[in-house]
Amino acid sequence: MNEVKEQRNGPILEVRNLKKYFPVHAGFLRRHVADVKAVDDVSFSVQEGETLGLVGESGCGKTTLGRTILRLYEPTDGQILFRDGGQMRDITKAPQQELKGLRRQIQMVFQDPNSSLSPRMTVQDIITEVYDIHNLYSREEREEKVAELMDAVGLPLSYRNRYPHQFSGGQRQRIGIARALALDPRLIILDEPVSALDVSVQAQILNLLTNLQREMKLTYVFISHDLSVVEHISDRVAVMYLGKIVEMGDVAQLYDHPQHPYTEALLSAVPVVDASRRRRRIVLEGGTPSPMSPPRGCHFHPRCRYAQENKEWMSICQSRSPELREINPGHMVSCHFAEELDLYAGPSHREIQHTG
Numbered sequence: 001m002n003e004v005k006e007q008r009n010g011p012i013l014e015v016r017n018l019k020k021y022f023p024v025h026a027g028f029l030r031r032h033v034a035d036v037k038a039v040d041d042v043s044f045s046v047q048e049g050e051t052l053g054l055v056g057e058s059g060c061g062k063t064t065l066g067r068t069i070l071r072l073y074e075p076t077d078g079q080i081l082f083r084d085g086g087q088m089r090d091i092t093k094a095p096q097q098e099l100k101g102l103r104r105q106i107q108m109v110f111q112d113p114n115s116s117l118s119p120r121m122t123v124q125d126i127i128t129e130v131y132d133i134h135n136l137y138s139r140e141e142r143e144e145k146v147a148e149l150m151d152a153v154g155l156p157l158s159y160r161n162r163y164p165h166q167f168s169g170g171q172r173q174r175i176g177i178a179r180a181l182a183l184d185p186r187l188i189i190l191d192e193p194v195s196a197l198d199v200s201v202q203a204q205i206l207n208l209l210t211n212l213q214r215e216m217k218l219t220y221v222f223i224s225h226d227l228s229v230v231e232h233i234s235d236r237v238a239v240m241y242l243g244k245i246v247e248m249g250d251v252a253q254l255y256d257h258p259q260h261p262y263t264e265a266l267l268s269a270v271p272v273v274d275a276s277r278r279r280r281r282i283v284l285e286g287g288t289p290s291p292m293s294p295p296r297g298c299h300f301h302p303r304c305r306y307a308q309e310n311k312e313w314m315s316i317c318q319s320r321s322p323e324l325r326e327i328n329p330g331h332m333v334s335c336h337f338a339e340e341l342d343l344y345a346g347p348s349h350r351e352i353q354h355t356g
Contacts, residue, residue: 012048012187012219013069014088017041018078020061020068024292037291038064040243041078043324046187048083051213051220053234053251055227055266057288061243062223063111066189069221070108071099082106082187104134107180111192113172117164123150123175124160130182149178152215154208170201174208181212189221194229206233227270231255236330239263242299243291245324249331257343259333261304264343298322298336306341313337 021035038061046052054062067073069080081088110116128142147157153174164172180188194202224230238248247260258264268282284303289295301307301317316336324334
């Protein structure tokens with residue numbers, strides 16, 4: 001990843017106070033009675049050439065955030081800025097015609113390759129469909145591009161006339177990656193790209209993504225619930241809980257010294273092979289609150305064992321929402337008492353690999 005870091009040149013994406021609420025209607029007149037706050041006041045930036053990992057429990061808003069950045073979902077509020085031609089452009093309310101051009105630079109790889117590929121289209125048709133949409137290349141040039149892309153993702157050119165059902169899950173995901181690369185994008189949002197694959201195939205796809213990033217100078221937003229995978233591929237990590245980012249920092253900082261109780265609990269659940277180096281398992285009590293009616297104050301306080309043990313802390317956590325603030329260089333956390341907590345989630349996979 002060091003080679004990729006050298007290529008960075010400022011932020012390629014900035015998200016400012018982004019919100020995505022889904023209205024809830026009820027009754028015969030379908031009145032608006034509430035909102036599902038899937039993404040609630042999220043801010044972060046992504047540096048060119050890096051991989052930002054986005055982690056959290058199912059339902060925390062990771063996928064919604066990725067799709068809102070792409071404007072597959074229209075944002076409720078906030079700003080999305082993308083660097084185009086050396087300048088940051090606000091694409092939050094860009095018209096569809098303008099957005100069509102920008103989408104050549106921002107692409108997405110979806111979680112389930114089986115449902116994201118048309119069963120009626122061959123590999124060649126799937127890849128070249130984007131050229132029809134954007135009116136690019138002649139027939140001969142398209143065939144050359146298909147050959148280049150299939151080679152880049154490790155698929156034989158002889159497979160170009162096959163249909164998705166004739167491939168394994170890993171091969172289908174390679175097709176999805178080839179489609180995302182077809183327009184030479186600069187930023188790719190990867191939504192759980194390996195969660196549906198076998199472990200051995202996951203490693204192959206992760207290595208492929210790393211190699212493609214280095215060779216093509218790509219920037220990734222990598223969405224996953226698997227903290228081991230995120231640690232392997234990411235430069236920085238953002239942890240989401242109930243629509244908000246609660247902690248963000250360099251992968252080494254965050255995995256070795258978490259500063260938010262929720263991050264500590266997530267890391268304690270990561271499996272470790274060596275029994276002598278296992279983390280102390282932290283079990284969160286209660287279920288995840290509904291994003292339709294999140295708790296007042298800190299959203300995590302009903303499940304936070306530190307707040308439960310301290311009445312004075314609980315009073316503050318119940319009444320005031322903590323800001324995402326920098327407590328160490330590059331390390332952001334949304335917790336009123338982060339400096340007073342002594343959190344440690346045990347050795348990371350990186351430490352285990354270096355010592356064993």
